[in-house]
Amino acid sequence: MGQPHDLGQIIDAHPFFKGIDSTLRSLLVGCAANERFEPGDFLVREGRPADKFYLLRAGQVAVEVDVPGKAPIVLETIGEGEVLGWSWVIEPYVSTFDARAMTLVRAVSFDGACLRRKMAGDPALGYEVLRRFLPVIGHRLATARLQLLDLYGPGVAKAARAKRKNGQ
């Protein structure tokens, strides 16, 4: 496990916390730990307490849903420079999907309960963390909707063609 000083540098260097105030960052460091996952390891399991979130430093993680009797369905992949998990900040703090390491993954994890306590006691920290999470949540929602559109599917191509032909 890295020393807090190292973790502070790592947090500073990660795009998710880019430019964060050093006082707030030192509060984050107290809840952080370096972690490493081998391919196939689960970072998050659906239905289990969402007690952490991760800043991914290297490697690739599949966010997926388990299908009984079949291979899991991968909803999206997340990699270096991205953040994984927000169920830790939304009651009832239960993970909604699995997250599995596809490669060797290095990450900084944050203890959700630790950070929630600090955020409750320091609104500036709470605002700063949520201000950074909300665009990520919004972006993931928007891209999930785009995926649902099935833009490259034959149905969409036919509809676009018909629309053009009708001059609409």
Place this chain on the structure above:
Amino acid sequence: MTAAMRDPMLPRPFRIEKVRRELSDTFTMELVPAEGGGFAFAAGQFNMLYVFGIGEVPISISGDPGDGGKLIHTTRAVGAVTRAMDSMRAGDVVGVRGPFGTPWPVEEAFGHDLVFVAGGVGLAPLRPAIYQAMANRQRFGKVVVLYGARTPDDILFRRELERWRGRFDMEVHVTVDRGNPKWSGNVGVVPNLIAHAGFDPLSTTAFVCGPEVMMRYTALALEKNGVGREGIFLSMERNMKCGCGLCGHCQWGPHFVCKDGPVYRYDRIADLLAIREL
């Protein structure tokens, strides 16, 4: 007869030399002029292909502009004409009018990082520009190809993407909307790849081709990552008929897409893209 003298409304017979199945509904035809001679075009241009007795459709050219001997078109069988085309074989003859439209401004991008963003069969109209860029590789900074497909089985020009990925002077990232158990690559929409591509946004030219919704969100993502609107080019698609700005079928606001497009600089059409009625 020279290209300059040729009647743009008169189809020229081309013999199909080879047909290659790319995907379950997508195929590539290699054409040669039945009367001999070559066919010059610029990357990004399209032809009107005529299946005699069935009809005519606009199809982008997907071959190498540096190879003047063959005319290559890749298309998806989605309507009566392209389905008829799909059933044609080597030796059959199609009519060709063109080339029409504005090209990808590859030479204007000299000195810049060059980012290609393609979705689905939109990789086909971009491929000539990729060939042109690689033929002039030393004139660019980074060359990046970002490609999104529906599933791993729908990846167009897969072998070519793998070959490009194997080069040391080119960066290729592929994502799919839906993975399968054998797929160990990215899953997600193609605009998500932009943040990871590592190009210099202040000196980047981006060429984007795919479904219009994909292009809108890709342009937004490029802007969000610092690429100026004047450095983003999109290939638009409308109902082209004459191919030379006479009939008005492809009118899009003040533009005739067949003549003023299909390749547009984003800052010149961003407002039009936001008008739903167009």
